[in-house]
Every structure is written in structure tokens, then in C-alpha cells.
Amino acid sequence: MNFPRSKNPKTVVAIPAKDEADLIGACLCALAHQSELADDIVLLVNNATDRTAEIARSFGSTGGRLHVKEVTLSPAQANAGTARRLAMEYAADIAGSQGAILTTDADGRVPEDWVARNLGWLRSGYDAVCGMAAIDPADEALIPAHLIDDDLNETKYKALLDEIDHWIDPRIWDSWPRHTHRSGASIAVRSAVYAAVGGVPHVSQSEDREFIAKLEGRDCKIRHDNGIIVTVSGRRLGRAPGGMAETIARRIIQQDKWADDRLEAxxxxxxxxxxxxxxxxxxxxxxxxxxxxxxxxxxxxxxxxxxxxxxxxxxxxxxxxxxxxxxxxxxxxxxxxxxxxxxxxxxxxxxxxxxxxxxxxxxxxxxxxxxxx
Known part of the structure; x- marks a missing residue:
């Protein structure tokens, strides 16, 4: 997409959070120790029943300016999709038309070059960047072996199909090696592009996948960077339906009949x-x-x-x-x-x-x- 680009865009991180008192400190600490700091961080705390907002406000330096927004969403709107959309809307307002919006999860710990690496792609002409999410090794050790095996099979098969796709229909802007993650744990997008596609879709879940699909629909240059890996929790009690925690909890009880809906023969x-x-x-x-x-x-x-x-x-x-x-x-x-x-x-x-x-x-x-x- 052809929009003016800034070599030094105002960078704003958007984080939706609900009842993350135990993990928000580690999330903010990771952002405070970046090799290139964000200008602002928006923490959207929705429908919280714990001290998430209080802990965040008392955290001290996060590198950039911290904006803690507390909202109470109606039952119909109290979902992951709405929370992510609102957090990114706040971030877009702060970033301005030539800024950059990065989003991650409140239970995530980004690597120290997360901001710099994402901005590197955006500065070089990309419209958006997708990173990968990896479960915290300490949590992964508590997950049953059969569940790990299922995940390994899905991951291996996704990679095989994606490389087949690469050889047949190569996209020079997203060349191999790459990955297939479209996780809210790590997405970066230029503000102008975010506005042009209408922001995050109005969906209750899978808003990350749907948002990237909107970008693809406008022929945006998206890089799926294997070098961006965000550590997330492997908890079984999640904060929103349809997320990783729900999948883990369900598969522990019984293996899903069907694999990821993007997979086929x-x-x-x-x-x-x-x-x-x-x-x-x-x-x-x-x-x-x-x-x-x-x-x-x-x-x-x-x-x-x-x-x-x-x-x-x-x-x-x-x-x-x-x-x-x-x-x-x-x-x-x-x-x-x-x-x-x-x-x-x-x-x-x-x-x-x-x-x-x-x-x-x-x-x-x-x-x-x-x-x-």
C-alpha cells in the first residue's frame, strides 16, 4: 500500500488485559528493557476483578509513556476481539497517521529486540509484521506429552504446506523461511495501513487472524519473521473464549477431532x-x-x-x-x-x-x- 512512510515513526504498543495481576509485571518489564524503546504503551484493562491496573500504574519506568485505560465492557462486548480492537484504537490515536502500532498479549514477554526488529521491517517498506508465539518452557513442562505431540504434528504439517505454497506461488516480500503464525502476541502495523483497512474487525475472537486477512485483502506487504518469538503462558484457565488456554484445556481432556481449520490434505x-x-x-x-x-x-x-x-x-x-x-x-x-x-x-x-x-x-x-x- 502506498502511504507516506516515516523513518522514525512514533511507536505505540497496544496490550489488552483482563485479570493479569500475576503476569503484567513481566510483560511491562520486557518492554522496559528493549534495545529500542517504544514511545508509548497503551494497557487496556477490561472488566478486571484484580489489581492489574494498580500494579501497572505502580510499575515505574516502562521506557515509554504508559497509558492505563480501564473499561467495563457489556457482556456482549466483553471478549478478546473487542479488547484488542479498543487497545489498538487508542494506540492509533496516539501514534498518528505516520506512526507504528505494535500489539502483544498481557501474559507475553517480548524479546529485547522486539520493537527494533519490527520497526526494521516497517522502515524498510513493509506494511505489517507477524511474529511467533512460544509457550513458556516452565508451563510447557506441565502439559501432557500427547498434547505436545499433537502440536508438533500440526506445526510440522503447517510448515510443509506453507513451503509447498512458497515454491508454487512465491511472494518475494515474504520469502522462505517464514512461519504461519497470526498471533496477537506479536503483530506490528503502520498506522496509515491500520486506518486504511478499518482497523481490527468487530469479532469476538480470532481477531488477530481476521485482522491479517483484512491486510491480505488489500495486498499489504506482510513479513512473517521467524526471528521474532514472544514467550506466552501455557495456562489452562484463559481470560477469553477461543484462545490458547481454552484449546490446551480442551485437548488435555480429549484430542480434537479436527486439526487447525487452515489445514487440508x-x-x-x-x-x-x-x-x-x-x-x-x-x-x-x-x-x-x-x-x-x-x-x-x-x-x-x-x-x-x-x-x-x-x-x-x-x-x-x-x-x-x-x-x-x-x-x-x-x-x-x-x-x-x-x-x-x-x-x-x-x-x-x-x-x-x-x-x-x-x-x-x-x-x-x-x-x-x-x-x-
């Missing part, structure tokens, strides 16, 4: 990436889209209408929603080891092929069979 992921690449080529250099329409099982006129969008990301979102070929089928948690075994040889072929496998619509049924063998 290797051949389906392969086909999705190939069709996105073909659609991107048609959108970038308008041309005959009959082959693409046929592959997507959509009318040519519908594809032509989608391609009128000024942003490829928006066009692709419309295509994904409309095409029966791209309808996601969930993958069972228990089948992840098998899916990993299927995906590995596909990735090996893509890494070592002498020709650009699957450029445009070159892939055939025979290609799919060979790749999957």
Missing part, C-alpha cells in the same frame, strides 16, 4: 496454491481466463468480475468463497502423521525439480499423481 493444498498462482498471473497481466474459470468450475463472467478488483487479495478471497474446487475439507488430527508422509515427497520434488513445476495451469492429473507418490 496435501493434494488440496497443492491445488489451491497452483490455482492462486494462476489467478495472480491473470490479475497481474489481464488475459484470457477461460482455463482458470474451467479449473475453478466458475463462469468466465464471474472470474472477469472478480478480476476487476484493485487488489489481488480481495479478488482471491472472492474466488475462494465462490469456487467449489476450493471448498476446504477438514483434516482429522489423527491423520496428521499420514498427511505429513504424503506432503514430504511433494515438497522434495518441488525443491529439486529441474523445471518450474506448476506454473500457471501447467499441472495435469498425471503431475498430481506423480507428486503425491
Amino acid at each position: 496435501p493434494q488440496a493444498a497443492l491445488r489451491r496454491a497452483q490455482l492462486r498462482r494462476a489467478a495472480r498471473d491473470v490479475w497481474t497481466l489481464p488475459s484470457d481466463c477461460r482455463s482458470l474459470a474451467s479449473a475453478l468450475r466458475l463462469p468466465v463472467s464471474q472470474i472477469q468480475a472478480f478480476m476487476l478488483s484493485p487488489w489481488f487479495g480481495a479478488a482471491w478471497a472472492e474466488i475462494e468463497a465462490a469456487s467449489p474446487v476450493l471448498r476446504r475439507k477438514p483434516i482429522a488430527m489423527a491423520s496428521l502423521p499420514h498427511a505429513i508422509r504424503e506432503a514430504a515427497p511433494i515438497l522434495h520434488l518441488l525443491r529439486h525439480s529441474d523445471r518450474p513445476i506448476i506454473s500457471n495451469l501447467e499441472i495435469t492429473h498425471d503431475d498430481m499423481t506423480v507428486l503425491a507418490e
Whole structure:
């Protein structure tokens, strides 16, 4: 997105918090020991029943100016999505049109180069940056082994599919290696971009994922940086529904039937990436889209209408929603080891092929069979 950029943007950190008296001190301490300090920190304390706000106010130096906002949200609004949105709105007001907004979680401890590394990407022309979240080793040691194994399988499979995607539909601004996290534990965005997409969506949960999806819909340059890792708690009693704590608590009792909803069978992921690449080529250099329409099982006129969008990301979102070929089928948690075994040889072929496998619509049924063998 083309907006004026400042080499020294006013940097504001937004942190939503609810009943975080035990952990807010460590969160603020990490921000106070940054190699490059934020200018301001907004702590939005919502519906608290403990001393979170009091502890924060008495904390002392956090490096930047600390703004503690206490709010009481109605039952309908008392959720993670609303809290994150309000915190980032306050931060946006302070940052100004050429500033930078960073957000993390109140139970998170950011690394000492967190502000500097995020700003490095924004200063170099990126619109947003996604970091990774890692559970505190002390908490992880208390999590049952089967749950750790499930997470490792999901993580490994996500990485396999993401690298397959990279080889078929590379985005030069987010090259491999990268990651697939879209966690509120670590997101940075330029203020102008935040405003242009309308801020954080009005959703009760998964606001981090939805926000990044909005940025993708406007063709924002997003970097998924493996070098940004924020430590978060592995507690089982969370502060909001739909979060990590709820997932951990649920999976301790019984393994989820389905894996992460972004995961699908290797051949389906392969086909999705190939069709996105073909659609991107048609959108970038308008041309005959009959082959693409046929592959997507959509009318040519519908594809032509989608391609009128000024942003490829928006066009692709419309295509994904409309095409029966791209309808996601969930993958069972228990089948992840098998899916990993299927995906590995596909990735090996893509890494070592002498020709650009699957450029445009070159892939055939025979290609799919060979790749999957």
C-alpha cells in the first residue's frame, strides 16, 4: 500500500488485559528493557476483578509513556476481539497517521529486540509484521506429552504446506523461511495501513487472524519473521473464549477431532496454491481466463468480475468463497502423521525439480499423481 512512510515513526504498543495481576509485571518489564524503546504503551484493562491496573500504574519506568485505560465492557462486548480492537484504537490515536502500532498479549514477554526488529521491517517498506508465539518452557513442562505431540504434528504439517505454497506461488516480500503464525502476541502495523483497512474487525475472537486477512485483502506487504518469538503462558484457565488456554484445556481432556481449520490434505493444498498462482498471473497481466474459470468450475463472467478488483487479495478471497474446487475439507488430527508422509515427497520434488513445476495451469492429473507418490 502506498502511504507516506516515516523513518522514525512514533511507536505505540497496544496490550489488552483482563485479570493479569500475576503476569503484567513481566510483560511491562520486557518492554522496559528493549534495545529500542517504544514511545508509548497503551494497557487496556477490561472488566478486571484484580489489581492489574494498580500494579501497572505502580510499575515505574516502562521506557515509554504508559497509558492505563480501564473499561467495563457489556457482556456482549466483553471478549478478546473487542479488547484488542479498543487497545489498538487508542494506540492509533496516539501514534498518528505516520506512526507504528505494535500489539502483544498481557501474559507475553517480548524479546529485547522486539520493537527494533519490527520497526526494521516497517522502515524498510513493509506494511505489517507477524511474529511467533512460544509457550513458556516452565508451563510447557506441565502439559501432557500427547498434547505436545499433537502440536508438533500440526506445526510440522503447517510448515510443509506453507513451503509447498512458497515454491508454487512465491511472494518475494515474504520469502522462505517464514512461519504461519497470526498471533496477537506479536503483530506490528503502520498506522496509515491500520486506518486504511478499518482497523481490527468487530469479532469476538480470532481477531488477530481476521485482522491479517483484512491486510491480505488489500495486498499489504506482510513479513512473517521467524526471528521474532514472544514467550506466552501455557495456562489452562484463559481470560477469553477461543484462545490458547481454552484449546490446551480442551485437548488435555480429549484430542480434537479436527486439526487447525487452515489445514487440508496435501493434494488440496497443492491445488489451491497452483490455482492462486494462476489467478495472480491473470490479475497481474489481464488475459484470457477461460482455463482458470474451467479449473475453478466458475463462469468466465464471474472470474472477469472478480478480476476487476484493485487488489489481488480481495479478488482471491472472492474466488475462494465462490469456487467449489476450493471448498476446504477438514483434516482429522489423527491423520496428521499420514498427511505429513504424503506432503514430504511433494515438497522434495518441488525443491529439486529441474523445471518450474506448476506454473500457471501447467499441472495435469498425471503431475498430481506423480507428486503425491
